[in-house]
Amino acid sequence: MASLAPQCPDRLPNRGVRGVALRRQDSGLADSGNVRMEVRRPGPTPREPVAEPFSRDVPTARGLVGRARERRRLEALLGAARAGHGEALVIRGEAGIGKTALLEHLVGQARDFTVVRLRGVEHEHGLAYAALHRFLAPVLGDVGDLPSTRRAALEAALGDGETAAVDRFLVGLAALGLLTRLASDDRPLLAVVDDAQWIDRESLDALAFCARRPHRGKAVVVFAFRVPLTRRPGLDGTHPLADLPALQVGELAGPDAETLLRHSAAGPLPAEVVARTLTDLGGHPLALVDVASRLSAVDLVRASAGFQPLPVPAQLTAEFARETQDLPEAARKLLLLAAAEPASNSHLIRDAAERLKLGVDALDAAEAAGLTVVDATPGFRRPLLRAIAYAGANPADRRAAHQTLAAAAATVGDLERTAWHSAAASAGTDEDVARLLADQAEHAARTNRPVEQIALLERAAELTPRPGHAAERRAAAAEAAVLSGQQDRAADLVKLAEPHLRGDLEQARLTRVRGLVLFARHRYREAAVLLGAAAGATAAALLGPPAALETLQAALIGGGIDDVAAELALPTPVGEVITPSPTAIAVLLPCLLLLLRDGYREAARALEASRSAIVAGAIPDRALARWAWLVSGVFRMAWDHDGLDVVMTRLDASTREPQSLAAHVVVLRARTRAAIWKGDREGADVWHARALEACKAAGGPGAAELTAAEYHAWLGDRQATMAAAVSLRALPADPPLQASLDRVLTTFHLGHRDYPLALRHARSAMASGCPIARTEVLPDAVEAAARAGDRAAAQAALTTLTEAATAAGTTAARGLLARSRAVLATGLDADALYREALDHLCTDATNGLETARTHLLYGEWLRRQKHRNQARDQLRRALELFESLGSAGFAERARVELGATGAQSHLRARPLPTATELTTQEAHIARLAAAGETNAEIAAKLYLSPNTIDYHLRKVFRKLAITSRRQLAAALLSEPPGASRPRPALAGV
Numbered sequence: 001m002a003s004l005a006p007q008c009p010d011r012l013p014n015r016g017v018r019g020v021a022l023r024r025q026d027s028g029l030a031d032s033g034n035v036r037m038e039v040r041r042p043g044p045t046p047r048e049p050v051a052e053p054f055s056r057d058v059p060t061a062r063g064l065v066g067r068a069r070e071r072r073r074l075e076a077l078l079g080a081a082r083a084g085h086g087e088a089l090v091i092r093g094e095a096g097i098g099k100t101a102l103l104e105h106l107v108g109q110a111r112d113f114t115v116v117r118l119r120g121v122e123h124e125h126g127l128a129y130a131a132l133h134r135f136l137a138p139v140l141g142d143v144g145d146l147p148s149t150r151r152a153a154l155e156a157a158l159g160d161g162e163t164a165a166v167d168r169f170l171v172g173l174a175a176l177g178l179l180t181r182l183a184s185d186d187r188p189l190l191a192v193v194d195d196a197q198w199i200d201r202e203s204l205d206a207l208a209f210c211a212r213r214p215h216r217g218k219a220v221v222v223f224a225f226r227v228p229l230t231r232r233p234g235l236d237g238t239h240p241l242a243d244l245p246a247l248q249v250g251e252l253a254g255p256d257a258e259t260l261l262r263h264s265a266a267g268p269l270p271a272e273v274v275a276r277t278l279t280d281l282g283g284h285p286l287a288l289v290d291v292a293s294r295l296s297a298v299d300l301v302r303a304s305a306g307f308q309p310l311p312v313p314a315q316l317t318a319e320f321a322r323e324t325q326d327l328p329e330a331a332r333k334l335l336l337l338a339a340a341e342p343a344s345n346s347h348l349i350r351d352a353a354e355r356l357k358l359g360v361d362a363l364d365a366a367e368a369a370g371l372t373v374v375d376a377t378p379g380f381r382r383p384l385l386r387a388i389a390y391a392g393a394n395p396a397d398r399r400a401a402h403q404t405l406a407a408a409a410a411t412v413g414d415l416e417r418t419a420w421h422s423a424a425a426s427a428g429t430d431e432d433v434a435r436l437l438a439d440q441a442e443h444a445a446r447t448n449r450p451v452e453q454i455a456l457l458e459r460a461a462e463l464t465p466r467p468g469h470a471a472e473r474r475a476a477a478a479e480a481a482v483l484s485g486q487q488d489r490a491a492d493l494v495k496l497a498e499p500h501l502r503g504d505l506e507q508a509r510l511t512r513v514r515g516l517v518l519f520a521r522h523r524y525r526e527a528a529v530l531l532g533a534a535a536g537a538t539a540a541a542l543l544g545p546p547a548a549l550e551t552l553q554a555a556l557i558g559g560g561i562d563d564v565a566a567e568l569a570l571p572t573p574v575g576e577v578i579t580p581s582p583t584a585i586a587v588l589l590p591c592l593l594l595l596l597r598d599g600y601r602e603a604a605r606a607l608e609a610s611r612s613a614i615v616a617g618a619i620p621d622r623a624l625a626r627w628a629w630l631v632s633g634v635f636r637m638a639w640d641h642d643g644l645d646v647v648m649t650r651l652d653a654s655t656r657e658p659q660s661l662a663a664h665v666v667v668l669r670a671r672t673r674a675a676i677w678k679g680d681r682e683g684a685d686v687w688h689a690r691a692l693e694a695c696k697a698a699g700g701p702g703a704a705e706l707t708a709a710e711y712h713a714w715l716g717d718r719q720a721t722m723a724a725a726v727s728l729r730a731l732p733a734d735p736p737l738q739a740s741l742d743r744v745l746t747t748f749h750l751g752h753r754d755y756p757l758a759l760r761h762a763r764s765a766m767a768s769g770c771p772i773a774r775t776e777v778l779p780d781a782v783e784a785a786a787r788a789g790d791r792a793a794a795q796a797a798l799t800t801l802t803e804a805a806t807a808a809g810t811t812a813a814r815g816l817l818a819r820s821r822a823v824l825a826t827g828l829d830a831d832a833l834y835r836e837a838l839d840h841l842c843t844d845a846t847n848g849l850e851t852a853r854t855h856l857l858y859g860e861w862l863r864r865q866k867h868r869n870q871a872r873d874q875l876r877r878a879l880e881l882f883e884s885l886g887s888a889g890f891a892e893r894a895r896v897e898l899g900a901t902g903a904q905s906h907l908r909a910r911p912l913p914t915a916t917e918l919t920t921q922e923a924h925i926a927r928l929a930a931a932g933e934t935n936a937e938i939a940a941k942l943y944l945s946p947n948t949i950d951y952h953l954r955k956v957f958r959k960l961a962i963t964s965r966r967q968l969a970a971a972l973l974s975e976p977p978g979a980s981r982p983r984p985a986l987a988g989v
Contacts, residue, residue, distance in 0.1 A: 679848025
C-alpha cells in the first residue's frame with residue numbers, strides 16, 4: 001500500500017476517532033522504511049478473548065512460535081489501555097530474534113485501536129527529525145490547529161518554518177498534540193516503532209517524550225530496539241529510551257526452537273540433526289528459519305554432520321562484522337580458531353593459538369568482542385556467535401585455521417578431528433585425507449553414528465581422486481543413508497555412484513539400495529523384485545542374508561511371498577541354536593524361510609526360539625525396529641499377544657523418529673491389536689488414535705483404512721467398518737492388504753451373525769499369499785464354516801489350524817484350537833473341549849476378547865443342547881464382557897442368544913459420544929495436557945500439528961466447562977454426562 005498524503009481523503013470528520021493502521025503484508029525484516037498505512041473505519045470493540053487452553057506452547061498467532069511470556073505482556077498493555085491505563089514499552093533484542101514478529105502479533109490483537117507504525121531506516125540515522133517527519137505524515141494536515149509556538153517549532157524541525165531555531169521541548173509537545181487527536185475513549189491509540197536503533201536522536205527524543213505522556217491513559221507506544229550480538233543487552237543511561245519499561249526478548253526455549261526448525265524444514269529431520277542444529281544456532285528464530293529454508297532436508301542432514309558450523313543469514317554476519325571491525329588481526333585469528341573448532345576443545349585451540357603465536361593481547365581483545373575466557377582459552381559466549389564468526393570469514397582464512405587445528409589434533413592422536421579439520425583445509429582432492437575420513441566412517445558405523453558415518457563417507461568421496469574409488473565410497477554412504485531412513489539422500493548418492501561402478505558386488509549393492517528406497521516409498525512389489533535380485537546375485541556374500549530378509553519383508557507386505565521364498569537360500573543350518581548375541585537376521589530369516597517352504601511343523605522350533613530371543617531382548621531394539629513388520633508377524637502367527645505387547649512396548653520408544661515412522665505405524669497397530677485381545681477398551685482407543693495419526697503421517701497406501709476397519713469391526717460399528725472397507729477396496733490391487741481386510745471382515749460378520757458372508761471372506765483370506773492373514777483367520781474360518789453349514793470347509797480349516805496352533809504352543813493357540821474343535825464336536829466331547837478352551841484362555845489376561853467369544857460359543861452350544869440355565873450363565877458372562885469392551889456386534893449376538901433362553905438383559909451397548917462427551921482423541925490429548933505436556937510435545941507424540949492440538953483442547957475446554965489448563969486434571973476425574981459405568985476386570989474370567 002502506498003503512503004497516505006497528509007491531506008488523507010479518507011479522514012473522518014471526527015478527528016478523534018480516525019483509524020489509521022499499518023498492516024504489513026509479510027513479517028520479513030526488510031522494508032522501505034516508509035509509513036505504509038490503511039484506513040480502518042471504527043467498528044465495535046471485540047469481546048474479551050476467551051480463556052486460552054495453553055500456557056507455554058506453540059503457535060497461536062500466525063507465524064509466531066512460543067513467546068507466551070512476551071505475548072501476555074503485550075496483550076496486557078492493550079488491556080490496560082482499554083481501561084485507561086496506557087503506557088510505553090521497549091522491546092529489546094538482537095537482530096532476527098523476533099521483535100518484528102511480536103509487533104505483528106500486537107497489531108493483530110489491537111483491532112479496536114487506531115494503529116500508527118514507523119520503521120527506522122539506517123540511511124536516515126544521521127538526518128535530524130527525518131523519522132518524525134515520516135511518523136507524523138498522516139496528521140500533518142492538522143498542524144494548523146496547534147498553538148502557534150508549537151506549530152512554529154515543529155515546522156522548523158521539519159524544515160518548513162521560517163526560522164532554523166528548533167526548541168526540542170516544543171517539538172515534543174507539538175508531536176504529542178497531533179498524536180492525541182488519534183486517540184479517543186472509544187478507540188485507543190497504538191503507536192508501534194520498529195528498528196528504533198536507526199531512528200535519529202532528535203526524532204527519538206520526541207517519540208520518547210510522547211511515550212511518557214499517554215493521552216488520558218488511552219495510548220500505548222511500543223518500540224522495538226536492536227541490541228548488539230556480542231555484548232550484554234542494555235541501554236546507556238543517557239539514551240532517550242533508557243528509562244522506559246523494557247521487555248528483553250531472548251532465544252526460543254528448546255521445545256519451541258525444535259518446533260520452529262521442524263516446521264520450517266522441507267522434510268523430516270532425524271533427532272541427531274535437530275540436536276546438532278540447535279547446538280550450533282541455539283533458539284535464534286531467524287537463524288533457524290534461514291538454515292531450514294536455505295537448505296533442503298537432505299542438505300541440512302549433511303551439513304549438520306560435519307565439523308564446520310551451519311550457515312547463518314547474511315544479516316547476522318554483517319551485524320557481527322560491524323561490531324568487530326575494530327578488532328586487531330591477532331584477535332580475528334583467535335576468533336576464527338575458536339569458531340572452526342566445534343567442541344571448543346581448549347587443548348586444541350590453545351595449541352593452535354601457540355602455533356600462530358597469538359598471545360594474551362588477542363585473548364583480551366576477543367573477550368571484549370563477546371567471548372569469554374576459560375582456562376586461558378577463548379570460547380564463545382553463545383553457540384550462535386561461533387556460527388556467525390565462521391560464516392563471516394573468507395574461505396582461505398578458514399582453510400588456514402583448519403590446517404592449524406588439524407596439526408594440533410594429530411599431535412594428541414585425535415583421529416576423527418584430524419580427519420575433519422584436514423578435510424576442511426583441503427581445496428582439492430587428497431587420497432590420504434580421504435582414506436583417513438573413510439577409516440573414521442567405519443568407526444562411526446561401529447559406534448552406531450549413522451549421520452556422522454554418511455557425512456564422513458561423502459566427504460571422503462569428494463576428496464578421492466579416482467572416480468571408481470569415489471563411487472564405491474558413495475555407494476557405501478548410500479547404503480548407510482537408506483538404512484537410517486534418509487531415502488532421498490540415498491537416491492542422490494546412487495545417481496552419483498552408478499556411472500562409475502562396474503563390479504557385480506558393487507552393482508548388487510546399488511540394486512539393494514534402490515530396492516530399499518522403493519520400500520520406504522511404499523512400492524513394496526517393485527522393492528521385492530530389486531531386493532530379491534540383490535540377494536540372489538550375492539548369495540555367498542555378506543550382503544545376501546540382509547537382502548534376503550529385506551526381500552521377505554517387502555514381499556510379505558506387497559505380495560508374491562511364496563515365489564520369493566522358494567528362490568532364497570537358507571543362510572543357516574536348520575535347527576541351529578541361536579547364539580547368545582544374535583542379529584535380527586540370524587533370528588528371523590531361518591524361521592520365516594522354514595515356515596514359508598516347509599510349513600508350521602518344520603518351523604516350530606525355530607519360531608519358538610526366535611520369539612524367545614526377541615522377548616528376552618537379545619537383539620537391541622534399534623536393530624530390531626526396522627524389522628517391526630516381520631517381528632509382528634512372527635508373534636501374530638503364534639497368537640502370542642502377550643509377547644507381542646512386550647516387544648512392541650519396547651519398540652515404541654525406539655521408532656518415534658521421523659525416519660522410523662513406517663515402523664512406528666506397525667508398532668502402534670500391534671499395540672492396538674494387543675489391547676483389543678486383552679479387552680482393554682481405553683488402551684485400544686488410545687493406541688488406535690495414535691496409530692491412525694501415524695498412518696496418515698507415514699502416507700502408506702491403505703494403512704489408515706485398514707487400521708480404521710479393524711478397530712471399528714471390533715466395536716461392531718457397521719457404518720464405519722463398511723466405509724473403511726469400501727475405501728480400501730478402491731485402492732489398487734494389493735493382495736496382502738486385501739487379505740488382512742478379509743480377515744477383519746470375517747470377524748465383523750461373525751459378530752453380526754452373517755455366517756455365509758463371514759465364510760466368504762475367510763476363504764479369501766486363507767487363499768491369499770499373506771501367511772499372517774491366512775493363519776490368523778483360521779479359528780474364525782472354522783466358526784464361520786460350521787455356522788454356515790459347510791462342515792467340509794470347517795474341517796479343512798481345523799486341520800490347518802491344528803498344525804499351526806500345535807507349532808505355536810502358546811496358551812492362546814491351544815485355547816483357540818480347543819474351541820475350534822468344540823465347534824465341530826458333539827455331546828460330552830464338545831462340553832469338555834469348551835471347558836478346556838476356557839481353562840487355557842483364562843490363564844492369561846491378554847486373552848480377554850477370545851475368552852468372551854468362547855463364553856458366547858459355549859453358551860450357544862449349551863442352549864441348543866437344552867441346558868438353559870448353564871447357557872444363561874455363559875451368555876451373561878459373554879454379554880457383560882462384550883458390553884465392557886464396547887463390542888456392539890458380539891454383544892447383540894449374545895443378547896439375542898440370551899433372550900432365546902428366556903432370560904432378559906438390562907445391559908445395553910455403550911453409546912457413541914454425545915456433544916458433551918469427549919471423543920477418544922480429545923480424551924487422550926486432555927490426559928497428556930493434564931500431565932503437563934505442552935502442545936508441541938503432544939503434537940510430536942501424536943503426529944499432529946500444534947494448531948490441531950490447540951483446536952482439540954479448545955473443544956475439551958468447552959465440553960468440560962473449564963477455562964484453564966490447571967483445571968484439566970480435576971475435570972477428567974469427574975465423570976462427564978453420559979459416561980459409561982466402570983468396566984469389570986477380565987482377568988480370571
